[in-house]
Amino acid sequence: MVINLRFFNRSELMGFIVLAAVLFVILPLSLDVFRLNLVAKYLTYAFVALGLVLCWGYGGILSLGQGVFFGLGGYCMAMFLKLEASSVENTKIQSTPGIPDFMDWNQITSLPLFWQPFHSLTFTILAIILVPGIFALIIGTAMFKRRVGGTYFAIITQAVAAILTILIVGQQGYTGGINGMTDLRTLKGWDIRPDHAKVILYFVEVVLLFACIGIAQFIRLTKLGRILVAMREQEDRVRFSGYSVANFKIFAFCMAAVFAAIGGAMFALNVGFMSPSFVGIVPSIEMVIYTAVGGRMSIFGAIWGAILVNFAKTSLSESFPQLWLFGLGALFIAVVLAFPNGLSGLWADYVQPRIDRLFTSRKSKSAWKDNSVADGAPAE
Amino acid sequence: MLVGHQPKEFLLAVSGLTVSFDGFKAVNDLSFYIEENEIRVIIGPNGAGKTTVLDLICGKTKATEGSIQFRGTELTKLKENEIVKAGVGRKFQTPSVFEDLTVFENLEISFPRGRTVFGSLTFQRDQQVKDRVEEVAEMIFLKDKLNTYASELSHGQKQWLEIGMLLIQDPDLLMLDEPVAGMSVSERAKTAELLNRIIKNRSVLVIEHDMKFVEDIAHKVTVLHQGQILSEGTMEKVKNDPKVVEVYLGH
Numbered sequence: 001m002v003i004n005l006r007f008f009n010r011s012e013l014m015g016f017i018v019l020a021a022v023l024f025v026i027l028p029l030s031l032d033v034f035r036l037n038l039v040a041k042y043l044t045y046a047f048v049a050l051g052l053v054l055c056w057g058y059g060g061i062l063s064l065g066q067g068v069f070f071g072l073g074g075y076c077m078a079m080f081l082k083l084e085a086s087s088v089e090n091t092k093i094q095s096t097p098g099i100p101d102f103m104d105w106n107q108i109t110s111l112p113l114f115w116q117p118f119h120s121l122t123f124t125i126l127a128i129i130l131v132p133g134i135f136a137l138i139i140g141t142a143m144f145k146r147r148v149g150g151t152y153f154a155i156i157t158q159a160v161a162a163i164l165t166i167l168i169v170g171q172q173g174y175t176g177g178i179n180g181m182t183d184l185r186t187l188k189g190w191d192i193r194p195d196h197a198k199v200i201l202y203f204v205e206v207v208l209l210f211a212c213i214g215i216a217q218f219i220r221l222t223k224l225g226r227i228l229v230a231m232r233e234q235e236d237r238v239r240f241s242g243y244s245v246a247n248f249k250i251f252a253f254c255m256a257a258v259f260a261a262i263g264g265a266m267f268a269l270n271v272g273f274m275s276p277s278f279v280g281i282v283p284s285i286e287m288v289i290y291t292a293v294g295g296r297m298s299i300f301g302a303i304w305g306a307i308l309v310n311f312a313k314t315s316l317s318e319s320f321p322q323l324w325l326f327g328l329g330a331l332f333i334a335v336v337l338a339f340p341n342g343l344s345g346l347w348a349d350y351v352q353p354r355i356d357r358l359f360t361s362r363k364s365k366s367a368w369k370d371n372s373v374a375d376g377a378p379a380e
Numbered sequence: 381m382l383v384g385h386q387p388k389e390f391l392l393a394v395s396g397l398t399v400s401f402d403g404f405k406a407v408n409d410l411s412f413y414i415e416e417n418e419i420r421v422i423i424g425p426n427g428a429g430k431t432t433v434l435d436l437i438c439g440k441t442k443a444t445e446g447s448i449q450f451r452g453t454e455l456t457k458l459k460e461n462e463i464v465k466a467g468v469g470r471k472f473q474t475p476s477v478f479e480d481l482t483v484f485e486n487l488e489i490s491f492p493r494g495r496t497v498f499g500s501l502t503f504q505r506d507q508q509v510k511d512r513v514e515e516v517a518e519m520i521f522l523k524d525k526l527n528t529y530a531s532e533l534s535h536g537q538k539q540w541l542e543i544g545m546l547l548i549q550d551p552d553l554l555m556l557d558e559p560v561a562g563m564s565v566s567e568r569a570k571t572a573e574l575l576n577r578i579i580k581n582r583s584v585l586v587i588e589h590d591m592k593f594v595e596d597i598a599h600k601v602t603v604l605h606q607g608q609i610l611s612e613g614t615m616e617k618v619k620n621d622p623k624v625v626e627v628y629l630g631h
Contacts (some may be wrong), residue, residue, distance in 0.1 A: 223489065224497065226478075226481055226489060229480050230481060232479070234478055236476065237472070237478065238489070240438060240440075240464055240466065241545065242422055242460055242465055242490075242495045242549065243500075244461045244495075245461075248497060251497045339392050
């Protein structure tokens with residue numbers, strides 16, 4: 001009962017409405033298709049940020065390797081699209097028609113076994129969820145069951161990101177190497193490149209994002225959400241309350257991986273290619289920065305972080321390409337030093353109280369005093 | 381080993397327990413037995429290995445040698461959460477409660493249901509949980525603070541909350557590490573009252589320095605010194621043991 005009535009508290013409900021209004025109405029009406037497609041690209045990172053809120057913000061598990069899962073999801077999607085784009089007619093100039101172009105360039109004459117199932121869209125969708133999910137399960141089990149945590153875990157995830165990048169670049173006959181998988185064209189015969197397709201894909205992505213927000217919010221409100229918070233503070237107390245801490249960490253890490261993978265798959269669809277430059281150490285750290293800037297304890301904050309930092313990245317790197325990385329670094333330092341709870345923390349400290357006061361004064365005018373006190377001071 | 385004079389109904393049987401940290405034996409060939417409904421207090425000078433003994437029983441530290449039998453189950457082979465499920469609860473020396481959660485949520489997490497990942501996803505805050513949380517909150521003097529964040533509680537209240545979190549687990553063996561340390565005089569009296577109420581129907585193993593408090597509650601006292609038992613018996617007997625007076629009570 002309590003949970004049903006209060007799926008969102010008042011400030012979260014406002015966050016939900018504002019985000020829904022901006023993404024569903026304001027941006028599609030005010031931006032041209034090119035800019036809207038850029039927003040779609042930023043939103044793919046919002047999925048990653050959402051996962052990091054659960055895993056890092058709530059569970060206290062800092063992963064510097066989310067690019068791995070973003071990449072796995074993206075590559076699964078890209079493999080399906082690439083196979084469809086490499087039909088025999090499209091590739092008849094190759095020495096072996098019907099296989100992806102980069103395989104042909106690398107003297108591979110038949111489709112490798114692990115590529116075969118990606119002819120099926122059902123398999124691909126399952127793989128987008130399961131491949132990163134199972135990979136996270138293996139890493140999580142190996143690390144958390146041995147009580148590897150904190151900085152050591154972060155370093156290992158970073159190493160995994162480096163390894164996967166090297167693997168993808170090195171095996172270019174199977175993966176497209178440093179260039180990635182380009183020239184993706186159709187999804188089940190439906191062209192993903194023209195403007196109207198971009199708009200539809202944008203809306204599909206926003207709907208998926210809201211579904212993921214729903215899942216994350218549901219998890220946050222169950223006892224599992226509270227155990228994650230408890231674990232972050234007093235791991236031993238959770239253990240001696242009868243819980244297997246490792247299993248809960250594995251769960252949070254796997255959820256973050258699956259969210260990141262969905263983002264990656266949407267990236268391949270919206271942007272039309274996938275490359276190792278979205279997998280490695282630098283993109284993985286950038287993902288943590290979006291989350292930190294937005295506020296790692298806040299679902300909506302992190303999503304705004306992903307959108308705004310990427311927007312800044314595009315605008316700044318259009319005008320001052322060399323300055324961007326310094327700007328990003330400075331931003332991260334500023335967040336850590338000056339406002340550790342990110343934008344959502346600033347919002348909760350400075351904006352929310354004003355809004356609450358506005359409500360309170362209006363309410364007291366209509367003689368609702370008793371409610372306004374309890375309602376107006378949610379300890380965020 | 382001690383088969384000859386081991387009566388049948390021990391709740392906890394520790395025998396030949398040894399743990400060494402890089403060659404230093406913090407606990408050395410320790411054996412003791414706790415009966416059902418017994419209140420045992422462990423005393424001893426600093427560094428005697430008191431907290432280490434609790435760590436060994438609850439699985440925080442792994443024993444180098446020896447065995448810990450709890451109702452016939454060997455605890456040294458179990459993980460911490462399995463030991464909790466077997467019925468052993470442990471309170472830490474410094475209050476360890478979840479500061480970012482409310483008193484209600486702290487107690488709810490300790491409620492023994494839905495302890496797996498999927499169990500906790502489907503856990504419902506039903507009437508049984510609410511009633512039990514309220515009942516325990518009343519016992520630990522925090523009934524009117526159910527919606528207060530634990531970070532806003534005083535030191536003594538945090539200690540009570542942690543005791544409450546153990547109570548709600550309803551363990552057969554309750555282990556308390558210095559439950560009244562750092563408390564004010566009035567808090568101490570209330571805690572003694574609380575402990576006297578909760579020790580019914582269960583065995584309790586307490587580490588405490590406050591001798592007045594020990595005399596009040598202990599059935600039997602074990603004095604540890606350098607990882608070994610120096611003396612064991614009733615408070616009266618231990619107090620008059622010349623060895624104990626020399627290393628511990630004398631100061």
